[in-house]
Amino acid sequence: MTQLQITAFGDPSVLKLNPSLDKVPAEGEVRVRICYAGVNPIDAKTRAGLGWAAAQNKDKLPWTPGYDVAGVIEKLGPGVSAFKEGEPVCGMVGFPLAGGGYAESIVVSERELVKLDGVSLKQGAALPLAGLTAWQGLFEHGGLKGGQRVLILAGAGGVGHLAVQFASAYGAEVVVTASKDNHVFLHGIGASKMVDYHDADWVAQVGPVDLVLDLMGGESGKAALACVAKGGKLVTVPTLTAQLIKDAGAALGVEVTGMLVHPDTRQLAQMLILLRQGGAHITLAGEHTLAEGALAHQALERGHTRGKLVLRMPAAERYPA
Numbered sequence: 001m002t003q004l005q006i007t008a009f010g011d012p013s014v015l016k017l018n019p020s021l022d023k024v025p026a027e028g029e030v031r032v033r034i035c036y037a038g039v040n041p042i043d044a045k046t047r048a049g050l051g052w053a054a055a056q057n058k059d060k061l062p063w064t065p066g067y068d069v070a071g072v073i074e075k076l077g078p079g080v081s082a083f084k085e086g087e088p089v090c091g092m093v094g095f096p097l098a099g100g101g102y103a104e105s106i107v108v109s110e111r112e113l114v115k116l117d118g119v120s121l122k123q124g125a126a127l128p129l130a131g132l133t134a135w136q137g138l139f140e141h142g143g144l145k146g147g148q149r150v151l152i153l154a155g156a157g158g159v160g161h162l163a164v165q166f167a168s169a170y171g172a173e174v175v176v177t178a179s180k181d182n183h184v185f186l187h188g189i190g191a192s193k194m195v196d197y198h199d200a201d202w203v204a205q206v207g208p209v210d211l212v213l214d215l216m217g218g219e220s221g222k223a224a225l226a227c228v229a230k231g232g233k234l235v236t237v238p239t240l241t242a243q244l245i246k247d248a249g250a251a252l253g254v255e256v257t258g259m260l261v262h263p264d265t266r267q268l269a270q271m272l273i274l275l276r277q278g279g280a281h282i283t284l285a286g287e288h289t290l291a292e293g294a295l296a297h298q299a300l301e302r303g304h305t306r307g308k309l310v311l312r313m314p315a316a317e318r319y320p321a
């Protein structure tokens with residue numbers, strides 16, 4: 001099998017295809033023939049040498065990025081009871097250190113996977129990390145309740161467009177920041193108010209909200225503190241600027257929480273039900289082959305993808321998307 005690896009941190013050109021042997025699953029593990037892998041900003045940040053996963057992996061290169069996979073169970077290790085060979089699955093795997101999704105196959109614990117029933121492999125690969133971040137940010141950390149007003153910064157991105165749909169399905173009033181080009185799209189998936197962050201008075205346009213899901217961090221996250229109503233809170237998702245925003249929140253008396261997404265197959269299964277029932281849909285900004293992984297990273301780093309990007313493996317041809 002082939003995997004897309006880095007042997008040094010750097011720009012997208014450090015991603016190189018390397019041949020490797022399929023691993024044999026041990027007790028409780030399965031081998032998945034990957035059809036699609038999701039691409040997330042943390043993959044690009046770690047590739048560039050930024051953040052906690054890069055610091056932890058710096059002496060363990062080569063490293064294969066990728067935490068989101070969807071494919072077909074190819075081989076069962078001893079004692080595996082939850083899956084059968086040939087079943088389609090998806091999962092958030094090897095998070096946060098091992099990664100390994102930018103590959104034609106991966107061996108993981110059966111506990112990391114969920115059956116894909118009535119949801120395509122492509123949607124299954126695009127969902128896990130972004131969906132879990134949106135879900136946990138809104139509900140676990142943000143404590144969002146139906147009828148509340150929530151502001152989602154960067155509503156059009158991978159996490160944002162799922163957060164819009166989850167919050168709206170939950171009965172919240174959803175306000176988003178996005179460039180004008182994305183306003184019709186965001187209205188179509190459940191946002192009731194769209195604010196262009198290029199406008200100097202965007203904070204005033206938003207008005208008071210019970211919760212901010214800050215997917216931008218930095219100066220945008222700091223500015224959004226002014227939108228938080230009394231008793232409300234701001235959940236800041238990008239880890240690199242979380243402390244900056246917590247400090248700014250403390251100075252203003254606004255509750256700020258940082259977060260790190262965690263794998264949760266129960267939540268993943270709930271989101272898959274929502275997808276299957278048509279309550280949410282993942283917009284794909286693009287699809288690249290494994291060999292073109294650098295193009296996907298370049299697109300993400302330009303910062304304006306709408307929805308998610310996925311990498312397509314050769315096995316995708318053998319199974320319906």
Ligand SMILES: NC(=O)c1ccc[n+]([C@@H]2O[C@H](COP(=O)([O-])OP(=O)(O)OC[C@H]3O[C@@H](n4cnc5c(N)ncnc54)[C@H](OP(=O)(O)O)[C@@H]3O)[C@@H](O)[C@H]2O)c1
Pocket residue numbers: 040041042129130133153154155156157158159160177178179180182197215216220237238239259260261300303304305306307
């Ligand atoms: N802590 C964690 O566990 C965790 C988990 C997942 C993600 N994250 C972080 O969360 C952030 C969002 O992730 P993502 O996957 O959603 O990113 P993404 O898909 O790359 O976000 C792209 C979106 O950002 C929007 N955008 C760019 N500049 C903006 C601005 N100034 N204001 C509002 N929107 C803007 C773009 O919309 P326009 O085209 O309209 O500009 C685009 O749709 C990333 O920093 C990521 O690393 C953290």
